[in-house]
Amino acid sequence: MNVLIVEDEKSLANEIAAFLRSENFLCDLSYTGMDASEKIAINLYDFVLLDLGLPDYNGIDLINEARKAGSEASFIIITARGAVEDKVKGLDIGADDYLAKPFALIELLSRINAVARRKFRITVQEVPLGDFIMQTESRKLFCKGNEVELTKKEYDLLWYLVLNRNKVLTRHQLYEHIWGNILDDQYDSNFIDVHIKNLRKKLNAHSATPWLETVRGVGYRVSTD
Amino acid sequence: MIKLKIKLAFFNLLSKLVFTALFLIFLPYIIERINLRQVDNDLVQKREQVIDLIAGAGIDPFISADSSDVFGSFNILKEEFISLERIETDEDINHIEVAVRLIEDEEITYRVLNYSFLVDGQKYLLEVGKSLASIQYARRNITRVILIFLVLIILITLLTDLQYTHLLLRPLDRISRKLKGISRPELFDRTEVRTTTTDFHNLDNAIRELMENIDQLFRKEKEITVNISHELLTPVSVLRSKLENLLLSGNADAEMPEKIEESLKTLHRLQSLVNSLLMIARIESHQYLREDNFSVQDVLKEIIEEIRPIADDKEILMTEEYLRDFQFMQANRALIFSMIYNVVNNAVKNTPAGGAVVIRSYFHQQKFNVTISDNGRGMTREQVVNLFSRFKSRVNPGEDGTGIGLAISKTIADFHGISVSVTSEPEKGTTFFFIFPENS
Numbered sequence: 001m002n003v004l005i006v007e008d009e010k011s012l013a014n015e016i017a018a019f020l021r022s023e024n025f026l027c028d029l030s031y032t033g034m035d036a037s038e039k040i041a042i043n044l045y046d047f048v049l050l051d052l053g054l055p056d057y058n059g060i061d062l063i064n065e066a067r068k069a070g071s072e073a074s075f076i077i078i079t080a081r082g083a084v085e086d087k088v089k090g091l092d093i094g095a096d097d098y099l100a101k102p103f104a105l106i107e108l109l110s111r112i113n114a115v116a117r118r119k120f121r122i123t124v125q126e127v128p129l130g131d132f133i134m135q136t137e138s139r140k141l142f143c144k145g146n147e148v149e150l151t152k153k154e155y156d157l158l159w160y161l162v163l164n165r166n167k168v169l170t171r172h173q174l175y176e177h178i179w180g181n182i183l184d185d186q187y188d189s190n191f192i193d194v195h196i197k198n199l200r201k202k203l204n205a206h207s208a209t210p211w212l213e214t215v216r217g218v219g220y221r222v223s224t225d
Numbered sequence: 226m227i228k229l230k231i232k233l234a235f236f237n238l239l240s241k242l243v244f245t246a247l248f249l250i251f252l253p254y255i256i257e258r259i260n261l262r263q264v265d266n267d268l269v270q271k272r273e274q275v276i277d278l279i280a281g282a283g284i285d286p287f288i289s290a291d292s293s294d295v296f297g298s299f300n301i302l303k304e305e306f307i308s309l310e311r312i313e314t315d316e317d318i319n320h321i322e323v324a325v326r327l328i329e330d331e332e333i334t335y336r337v338l339n340y341s342f343l344v345d346g347q348k349y350l351l352e353v354g355k356s357l358a359s360i361q362y363a364r365r366n367i368t369r370v371i372l373i374f375l376v377l378i379i380l381i382t383l384l385t386d387l388q389y390t391h392l393l394l395r396p397l398d399r400i401s402r403k404l405k406g407i408s409r410p411e412l413f414d415r416t417e418v419r420t421t422t423t424d425f426h427n428l429d430n431a432i433r434e435l436m437e438n439i440d441q442l443f444r445k446e447k448e449i450t451v452n453i454s455h456e457l458l459t460p461v462s463v464l465r466s467k468l469e470n471l472l473l474s475g476n477a478d479a480e481m482p483e484k485i486e487e488s489l490k491t492l493h494r495l496q497s498l499v500n501s502l503l504m505i506a507r508i509e510s511h512q513y514l515r516e517d518n519f520s521v522q523d524v525l526k527e528i529i530e531e532i533r534p535i536a537d538d539k540e541i542l543m544t545e546e547y548l549r550d551f552q553f554m555q556a557n558r559a560l561i562f563s564m565i566y567n568v569v570n571n572a573v574k575n576t577p578a579g580g581a582v583v584i585r586s587y588f589h590q591q592k593f594n595v596t597i598s599d600n601g602r603g604m605t606r607e608q609v610v611n612l613f614s615r616f617k618s619r620v621n622p623g624e625d626g627t628g629i630g631l632a633i634s635k636t637i638a639d640f641h642g643i644s645v646s647v648t649s650e651p652e653k654g655t656t657f658f659f660i661f662p663e664n665s
Binding site: 009011012015016018019022053080101102103104105106151153167168170172173187188189190191194195197198215216217218219 | 454455458459461462463465466467469470472473474482483485486487489490493496497531534535538570574
């Protein structure tokens with residue numbers, strides 16, 4: 001998929017690009033609004049990651065221009081202005097999602113994937129995990145036909161690990177995804193550990209979970225083949 | 226506390242009453258003096274008339290020269306009398322006195338004028354009397370009239386005084402009303418108070434100027450906080466992406482990921498610190514909407530659901546006691562959630578294994594209360610004082626949080642007009658009280 005990264009902070013743009021390229025995206029970079037405006041007019045993008053705080057251009061104008069020109073790109077807004085009002089505004093003006101700086105790269109990837117799934121109506125019905133099967137529509141987990149009762153948080157945690165399978169997720173990344181920014185200050189690495197512990201206990205009662213790994217000193221990972 | 230207006234009116238009334246009382250004490254005496262003088266004048270006039278009569282007609286019509294008669298005349302009600310008699314004395318008599326006279330077997334007190342004069346070598350004594358009963362009657366009448374008049378005057382002046390001071394103090398009233406309930410300088414109504422009183426004008430100007438200055442300072446401070454936060458978040462963002470990419474690249478060195486994660490952790494602390502400061506600045510500058518109407522009990526249940534796994538893991542007993550629910554109107558649900566969550570989370574953190582945390586909600590004096598109590602390590606008085614300040618409240622260094630959570634809770638509470646208080650005792654535990662305002 002083609003992604004245009006519009007971000008005036010060059011080193012941040014480059015890091016995002018490096019990450020997305022490693023995830024097999026094709027990335028273009030614009031450090032200015034003018035440049036982005038031209039690139040959107042000429043090329044077809046699936047995604048535009050747009051920093052609202054561009055020095056030379058109002059990011060919202062850029063979206064309007066693109067929509068008028070018939071572009072079907074999905075816009076994901078990146079901003080250091082994390083205020084609620086901005087969030088509402090951002091979604092009102094036709095952006096597909098919104099991320100406050102600083103964000104986790106894997107969170108960005110999950111958002112892109114989520115928008116893509118919505119856009120292309122890709123629905124993954126079932127995800128196999130060893131002896132377990134995750135049913136995404138009903139948000140349920142089964143083991144050999146028996147339902148494993150999970151709390152909402154436990155399901156979300158597992159689903160996020162599964163979405164980012166084969167990657168190590170740090171506790172903070174998991175926390176941020178599940179609890180969001182509003183409780184940022186209350187972050188406690190113990191939270192995630194407790195939830196994983198409970199999750200493991202529930203899963204292990206049904207079957208072994210070698211695919212749910214603890215990476216010492218770093219975080220957790222779901223490994224699948 | 227009493228209003229200035231009332232105090233002034235009270236003083237006015239009091240001073241009037243004192244003067245009136247003094248007046249009333251001296252009034253009988255004054256009236257008597259005036260009356261007596263009036264009566265005396267009357268008597269002298271009557272004497273002159275009698276003397277004139279005698280001068281014209283001679284003494285005979287009254288007293289014949291050879292008889293030893295006494296001439297006396299009084300009116301039917303015995304209010305006045307005139308008597309003439311011969312006397313044998315060399316002294317000239319001319320005085321007025323109060324004396325009792327017996328008239329038709331009735332003793333009556335009169336004001337009596339005694340006057341002696343010579344007619345044909347014979348000395349006569351003229352007495353002209355006027356009953357004091359009539360004087361006293363007049364005095365009573367006058368006293369009553371004056372009393373009614375005084376009461377009326379007091380009432381009328383009291384009313385006009387009240388009205389006038391009210392009018393006079395209206396600018397002051399307006400100034401004090403403008404200041405009342407102003408929690409933030411930007412809420413201050415800056416329109417000038419119209420007045421012709423110089424003192425009020427100066428006062429109003431001084432206050433308005435002061436408010437303007439404070440407001441500007443506040444604004445500047447908030448602006449700086451917001452700007453600095455933005456500036457800080459960008460480099461944090463860059464660093465974070467770099468470190469995350471490094472972590473994902475799966476370096477062969479076994480120790481590398483751990484070190485990167487440690488750096489990320491430090492960076493997260495910086496990030497959450499900046500975000501917290503930013504959040505406080507935003508709440509203080511009212512960048513959050515207050516449009517939610519929700520049940521506080523639902524919020525409490527959600528919070529407990531979130532924290533229960535942690536409490537269970539630490540073997541802390543969490544109990545909830547809801548006496549009544551409260552629908553909080555025009556508030557920000559996410560912020561209220563965060564406000565209580567911070568405190569509950571803190572309580573669980575600061576309570577050792579086997580301890581207990583109790584969340585209660587109830588109404589007290591028409592106001593909705595939420596309390597969070599623990600039997601944890603508690604705090605000293607100093608710690609309680611510094612609890613809500615932004616960087617002093619760090620109880621346990623080395624934890625993941627930034628220690629700014631309670632400052633955030635306080636800011637959110639202030640934003641919603643919720644009052645927060647804490648009672649704590651070392652080694653016994655801590656209780657937080659949130660007292661919600663009544664919905665307007």
